[in-house]
Amino acid sequence: MKTIECPLQEARRLDALHKLNLLDTPPSEAFDRITRMAASLFGLPIAAVSLTDSDRQWFKSRVGVEYSSIPRLRAPCGQVADSGALLVIPDLLLDDYFRDSPLAASGIRYYAGAPLMTLDGHCLGAMCVLGTEPRQTTPQEMAALRDLASMVMAQIELTHALGRIDAVSGLPNRTQFIDDFHDLQLDAAPHEQRLAVMINLATPEQLGHAARAMKSSYLDDLVTGAAKWLREAIGPGRTIYHVATVQFVLLAPAGATLDTWLPGIESRMQTALAIAKTRYVATPSVGVVPFDVGVDDSLNVLRKARSAAHDAIACPSHVAVYSQSEDALYQRRFTLLNDFSAALENTGQLRLVFQPRVDIATGECCGAEALLRWNHPTLGVVGPAEFIPIVERSGLAQAATAWVLDAALRRQRTWRDEGLFIDVSVNVSAANLMEPDFAACVAAGLARHGLPASCLELEITESAIMEQPQKAHAALAAIAALGVGLAIDDFGTGYSSLAYLQKMPADVVKIDQSFIREIDSDVRQQALVSVMITLSQDLGHRVVAEGVETMAALDFLRKAGCDEAQGYLFARPLEAASFQAWCAAARAPAAAAAVVAAAPGYAPRSRSARGPGPA
Template identity: 55%
Template structure:
């Protein structure tokens, strides 16, 4: 039987069946992958059952036997020439050689020359009938086997195939690209810790396009064309890496790979950037997509697979804002992002806690009379673990999150309740509340504001809503409908941060607003020269010509207040008059400064 098998082996090795067998083996993406405990467990069991020092899961490649798992063997492959496992793969049958030294064919093989005397192998066969290799056991002494041992070897080989099929079936190979999937990537990273736990490695993530680009492309061309792009990119990346490197398809448009062992970051990353720069104009897929590359350095023992993948995601996001669209993972940047995410995560509970969020109020002063005519409500957050969090840090995060509407609702309710209390104390103050783009997208925002005013028994003119030009521009038609409804109801509207947008004059002419607030960046430069003064003077004059009341933000010096008054600016707001005040402080401040409020520096003159 053995002679017949060896004769048939020569024909199989060069025929069509052999090529199909090799294709089946390649598609499983097992060759040259890191060790895996799921396979090692079976080889250890085989060694123990047969009481032999050597066992292996041996895969038959074109010119080698490569060991996916091995016990008692240092090297990871031997030549295929005269390798018994090659015969097992070709014949898909069990092969037992009681004494290799007595076998005319295998006596001068690599195994025979290395002192191996006994061999037994059971085939690893796919459902289509292709032999991938063998589960084999070897010894240094001649040996025979009985039927129960042969049956055990077959069962163990079946377990190996079950593991191979399990990996392939459960997300180990991406069906679109045919590449190892994210699950396989994570498993291979984990396996690195067994072989090279302390060896620093570079890993790379290629993101083909921004999500909105893929969405737009699918909308125009159809999702099938997106699939074509991904497949084309996978082929090109595999070609760039070569057959000895493994490419993983880790997300819809993302691919990962490990840099060669021993490569230096300061040499490898510039090469990546140069190559990416050359390809960037046309992109890897030949379309107008903007690819980005993230790089991370990790040590398998100290960095878990999920943390490696998260570091890559962080790096590729940072790459989106990098000039060459390539970025190396930065722990500092990642820590800042983690903090932003935590703020986003913790804001919802903060709304319900009752003791974390509060309002402070900054007075608005009528410049000609010095009277306090209004106050801007400003949100403050005392985080239970992080302490006081600057509104400049958390407000931009929350404004672009699902919490944006709830945040405005909290500020509105709290501010109106305080305005009612102040009116009962005899202070008629207009309360200003900032509104985000998300609020203007609410279909019933105008109605909810009017309902809140009624609940607190306040006239609409006691409330001023501040809206930025950028918020309006996100959906101008919807914003205009909301603002028209609010203005018709008698609510005052203010254009906040005026001068920082792109279409300020057009919006000034068109919006149903009552107030323009000149951004503090212009007011702070008033003392720098005539050009800066002329710009502010022009803003004030134009706003007055269009019927707006003008408020200058960021008034910090007496000189600035005098200049603004000479320019006929209506109101001022800034540290010169008062910083944002707690509720109790604001009441005290009002008592001290009414009926007339002048800058502190002038009150002592």
């Protein structure tokens, strides 16, 4: 009669089976050798290592069987799994329960199976032999079958252990941590608060440099050295897990709190820093995360600990406690980065707005800067100060510039068709300057929309050029050769402004708004901006002041001889239709006069701006 386990026992048995990751794995000679031995000892045509899943018997190894699994219903191995006992059926046709089984229907008459028992008492299935004729089983054969089942379990445990111990550090790995964390959830009191501590051995930049400069054994030496030190530091009887290439995790004992544990961690960290910096040129960091048993799962605890360890890199002690607010901010950034890729492909989320550039001498609009805006489908309006730095540091920087460039040129084409001839500037990132065909892509975009090169200006920051100066200058020279204008954006905030002014093939210098904000009241700022304007113009550049918000600032810039201004004094960034209307209004004599009337006696300067060019 079939023995039926209670649902909880069966659930635990299946959990033990699935944790081994044996189901549906490729054949293994180690298991096949035992199966062949079983068939030979019994002199039978069929033998198998049978694992009992929820609804099937799956054969990890088999002899004399073509199929890899059979239904669990009325399968003798299923009864072995339920009972955990050896089962012998001399003749299936004479057995009240199994005479109607699929095995009997296929011609099997004899069955003997020994249970495959784990150390904690769960039966995974059976080591079984089968025959097409009825037969009896001797005590010696039953003992041999039990020994063969023990050999199978030894092989399973060996395979499992090899998959749970890191080969370099010799410590339990991430899989073992997940299992032990699950056991903790079962054994500890519900909602008990515990601490997880992650040790990160080096920063991503250090690992990248080491991979390029050091031997392959460097990383192994770093890991083995850290593993040895960690074992000594935490003492016997405690487990530390090697969960990623240079990351280790340990669980604090029950009752440990941040107040009692943090001082000890910070003290040991100082020793670790001294060792790591002298021996390995590495900077370890530690992240500590409190978690509630039964609430947080293992993977989420690892993620939070990794986040804290990353934050710790910038801390003086190199130890940081998980911050929910910092984590939420990081997750938002990650979400934005993932969603931005979809925004590039879907219409309706991204759009351009345009901020006018005004000729200070005449008050006329002489250009516009195209600025990207994003209306997220669920988060709403996401400010450029938030998403653009994220995009520029990712692999989406090139795609974002391509989108903006095409949209700006498309808008240019529309404006020209409607009689508005205006130069448009587009911001370019460092990643674009590294593209070998960037200049060709710009030329192709102009040709596609039927536009002259003179209608486009690309803005590049000094910091973007400094990342790889030679490649950047080659790209800029190719762009300048097309006739496209170039502007140095955020001038004054870069690494070597004056040196690069004379090297860059730029037409325009845009003084960063940080120098303009207090210019109407700060004498030092006034002196600095005056020098910037004079020097840039002496080198042949047209000067644009960004962030102009007051008439006093505009008055000073006019007296200093600045060519153009851009800022809220004239207009905030405008939608395309609003910009067109603004241009029409600004062209009226009264409007132009209003822009410049605040400073009588100004001297108009000649403008070296490019003309509208052919349509």
